[in-house]
Amino acid sequence: MRATNGRADILRAARNTFARKGYDGASIRDIAQEAGLSLSALYYYFPSKxxxxxxxxxxxxxxxxxxxxxxxxxxxxxxxxxxxxxxxxxxxxxxxxxxxxxxxxxxxxxxxxxxxxxxxxxxxxxxxxxxxxxxxxxxxxxxxxxxxxxxxxxxxxxxxxxxxxxxxxxxxxxxxxxxxxxxxxxxxxxxxxxxxxxxxxxNLPLNEDGTATFIESETAAVNG
Structure with missing residues (x-):
């Protein structure tokens, strides 16, 4: 089943947060802030990090x-x-x-x-x-x-x-x-x-550019 835009947005925020802080250094609140959501809205999709x-x-x-x-x-x-x-x-x-x-x-x-x-x-x-x-x-x-x-x-x-x-x-x-x-x-x-x-x-044909599309494009920077 394809993810909704909201779910994809949260996954993208989770990716950015985990990449920047690591799993142990990240909190569910960090993911919510990255996604621009309240904690209650995030919990609707994911009960935990x-x-x-x-x-x-x-x-x-x-x-x-x-x-x-x-x-x-x-x-x-x-x-x-x-x-x-x-x-x-x-x-x-x-x-x-x-x-x-x-x-x-x-x-x-x-x-x-x-x-x-x-x-x-x-x-x-x-x-x-x-x-x-x-x-x-x-x-x-x-x-x-x-x-x-x-x-x-x-x-x-x-x-x-x-x-x-x-x-x-x-x-x-x-x-x-x-x-x-x-x-x-x-x-x-x-x-x-x-x-x-x-x-x-x-030069063999390769019909893949390698970009994973399940949560769209990546953020260029992970620091900050």
Whole structure:
């Protein structure tokens, strides 16, 4: 069911507040102030900041899973094309969604055990999008790896560091990030034909700009 504008506004306020203050440093009152609502109006949607964090992280993972699967499907049957396209998509996703990325990567473990276990399952599903392709590439000899799960974790760890330092308007733009990170990750996988077709992989059609749309655009600044 699609969120109402009010619910989306609160999720956006929760994202901004958690990104700026961290889950422990934020209060439900802070979220209400960010959203421009009274506490009673906010409680109508979310009884606690725990509930707001859980829905925010859940929607982020669900959006990512849906769109990452779409990227894989559009890339065709080649494991190399699929992995290169997915790497480029994740670069865009992490660069375009720094605030929500910081919240999901930093504050997920602040959820209570029941909610956390549900998010862990979404984490496993999202990680399997990459590792399943790596496993097929390992079987066919395209990727020279011994353990697709460990290789997938290594790649995602590299890509997940982007929102920790990337800022729009800095010395590197997103196309430059795509080029560098795609090269790094394919080398990590032992892919041997990189020099011969790297430009082709970077020019594969990618109908995703990476911007998560479930709560609209991000606020540029998180300090203040």
């Amino acid at each position: 725990q509930d707001a964090l859980y829905e925010l992280i859940t929607k982020a993972f669900e959006w990512y899973i849906e769109h990452a699967n779409g990227v894989i499907e559009d890339a065709g049957d080649s494991e190399v094309d699929r992995v290169a396209s997915l790497i480029r998509f994740v670069v865009r996703y992490r660069a375009q969604n720094g605030l929500i990325s910081r919240v999901t990567l930093r504050d997920t473990e602040r959820l209570d055990p029941e909610k956390y276990e549900k998010i862990r399952e979404l984490q496993r599903v999202s990680r399997a999008i990459l590792t399943d392709v790596l496993a097929k590439g390992m079987e066919t000899g395209v990727f020279r790896i011994e353990n697709p799960d460990l290789a997938g974790r290594a790649i995602l760890s590299i890509l997940n560091s982007i929102p920790l330092w990337y800022r729009e308007g800095g010395p590197l733009d997103i196309p430059a990030l795509e080029r560098s990170y795609t090269a790094y990750c394919l080398r990590l996988l032992g892919y041997q034909e990189l020099a011969g077709e790297f430009d082709r992989l970077l």
